[in-house]
Structure formats: structure tokens, C-alpha cells
Amino acid sequence: MRVTQSMLSSNMLRNLSSSYSKMGVLQEQINTGKKISRPSQDPVIAMKGIGYRSDLNRVEQFERNLGEVNNWLDSSDDGLDKVGQALHRVRDLIIDANNDTKTAEDRDKIAKEIDQIKLQIRDLGNTKVGDKFIFSGTKTLSPMYDPNGTAPLYDANGFLDTNYPGVNENVNIEINAGVEITVNTNGIGIFNEIDDMMVQLQSALEDEKNTGVKGNYDALLGLADENIDTVLTARSEIGARQNRVEMMENRLSSQNLIVTKQMSDNEDVEYEEAITNLITQESIHRAGLAIGSRIIQPSLVDFLR
Structure with missing residues (x-):
């Protein structure tokens, strides 16, 4: 299967969006002290x-x-x-x-x-x-x-x-x-x-x-x-x-x-674990950004500069 530039760009953007979403969830847990803020995040915990x-x-x-x-x-x-x-x-x-x-x-x-x-x-x-x-x-x-x-x-x-x-x-x-x-x-x-x-x-x-x-x-x-x-x-x-x-x-x-x-055991977040996960996810996100910058090939405009 031929992998095109647009496919690489789409995958990179999708992965970056997923990474942002995960960091947002972890940040919200730290801010609220709760594992979930709405039932759809984990129906079992909610029930x-x-x-x-x-x-x-x-x-x-x-x-x-x-x-x-x-x-x-x-x-x-x-x-x-x-x-x-x-x-x-x-x-x-x-x-x-x-x-x-x-x-x-x-x-x-x-x-x-x-x-x-x-x-x-x-x-x-x-x-x-x-x-x-x-x-x-x-x-x-x-x-x-x-x-x-x-x-x-x-x-x-x-x-x-x-x-x-x-x-x-x-x-x-x-x-x-x-x-x-x-x-x-x-x-x-x-x-x-x-x-x-x-x-x-x-x-x-x-x-x-x-x-x-x-x-x-x-x-x-x-x-x-x-x-x-x-x-x-x-x-x-x-x-x-x-x-x-x-x-x-x-x-x-x-x-x-x-x-x-x-x-409390069911709903409250473990701050140490949440902070560690946030730092880990942030490192993964930065690595994704660095790799993405290399995947995107230079365009004609970059050569004209």
C-alpha cells in the first residue's frame, strides 16, 4: 500500500488531537480531584x-x-x-x-x-x-x-x-x-x-x-x-x-x-498517580510533535525562500 504525505499528516494530526484530549482529561482530574466529571467518561464509576x-x-x-x-x-x-x-x-x-x-x-x-x-x-x-x-x-x-x-x-x-x-x-x-x-x-x-x-x-x-x-x-x-x-x-x-x-x-x-x-475510593483521584501520568503524557506529546515536524516534507514554498 502506498503511503502518501497526506496520510502521514492526517495520522499525525489525529494522534496529536488524541494526545491533547488525554492531557485535558488528566488536567481536569487534577483540578477537580475526581476521576470523572461526567458519566460518559466511566459509567461504572458513575453508577x-x-x-x-x-x-x-x-x-x-x-x-x-x-x-x-x-x-x-x-x-x-x-x-x-x-x-x-x-x-x-x-x-x-x-x-x-x-x-x-x-x-x-x-x-x-x-x-x-x-x-x-x-x-x-x-x-x-x-x-x-x-x-x-x-x-x-x-x-x-x-x-x-x-x-x-x-x-x-x-x-x-x-x-x-x-x-x-x-x-x-x-x-x-x-x-x-x-x-x-x-x-x-x-x-x-x-x-x-x-x-x-x-x-x-x-x-x-x-x-x-x-x-x-x-x-x-x-x-x-x-x-x-x-x-x-x-x-x-x-x-x-x-x-x-x-x-x-x-x-x-x-x-x-x-x-x-x-x-x-x-x-472516595471510587471517585477521588490519586494525585501522585495523576501528576505522573500527566508528565508522561506531556513527554509523549512533545515527542509526537518533534517526530511530526520531521514527517512533514518541505513544500515548494520552503525551497523558494
């Missing part, structure tokens, strides 16, 4: 990158969910802690009221303090996280206690009706694929029992004031101890869930690191 990003987004969403879980659990534990402190004070007042040396004026002061503690406990029952009431079951937009509440949502005492749908149900948040955790505490039963005890105590103090007949403070003391134990049990359950959340946080943190490393 793997999409998968890794989906995994990373999912892990980050679960980590955000855990933040919400911690808000609920911490707020529930803090609210019940304050309730427990109030109940201990109520217990002390019951013991104090059971003292036969107390005057009517003393008992009146005890009754007033009991009334304020009752209101405080009711307020704690309406604890919120953001705009959600955490002790109201799935009825998170309704306060657990509302003196002006209307039926059928509220009973005659102003508390959410335990028979109303959602009041006794759990609020669950997903913390991993297919894994949910209950973040709320069923507070209706706890606060109803406490409020009933407080009403009985107020009634006993009022009757003693009006009739002089001493109330059954021993029974009320037993009720106070039962309610304190109930609150402690609820707090222990919250603590167990907090421990589980902490373990899940560690697991998600490890998953985040693993997926990030996989994505």
Missing part, C-alpha cells in the same frame, strides 16, 4: 457513585432521626424527673399533715402548697418537643391536660380520654432500615393516677379542716410511694432506650465512615 451517595444520604437521615429521638427521650426523662421531685415533696407534706400537732393554719398552708404542686405536675404533663406534646400518645397536637377540653377528646377532669384513639399509642421513629424505636412514654396513666391522688389528698385536708376528722394519710402515703415507683419505672425504660440509641449512633457513625471511604 457506583450514585449508589454510595444514596447509602450516605440514608445514613445521614437516620442520624438526623436519632437527634429527634434524643430530644424526645431527654425531654421525657427530664419531665418525669421533675414529677418525681414533686412527688417526694408531696410525700413529705403527707407525713407532715399526719402529725397531730399541726394546727388548722398549718394544714391550710399544706393544702395551698399541694394545690400548687398539682398544677405544676399538670404543666409537666403538657411538656413539648417543638410543637408536639410528648405525653399525649399519637395525639401530639393536643395537650395531655386542658381544663377547657371538650368531649370526646377530654374527660370531665380535663385529661385526655384514655379510650380516645391514639392517646395510648406509641410514637415510633425509624433509626435504621426497618428498625424503629418508641420515643414517647405513655403518660396518661401515670399522670391520671398522680392527679387522682392529689385530689384525694386535697379532699382529705379540706374535710379535716371543715369537720375535724383526720384523713387516711397512711393510705395516701402508700399511693404516693406507688406513684413514685411508677415514675421511676418509666424513667428506667427511657434509660434503656437511651442506651440503645447510643449504640445505634455508634453503628451509624461507623457506617458513615465506611460509605464515605468507599465513595
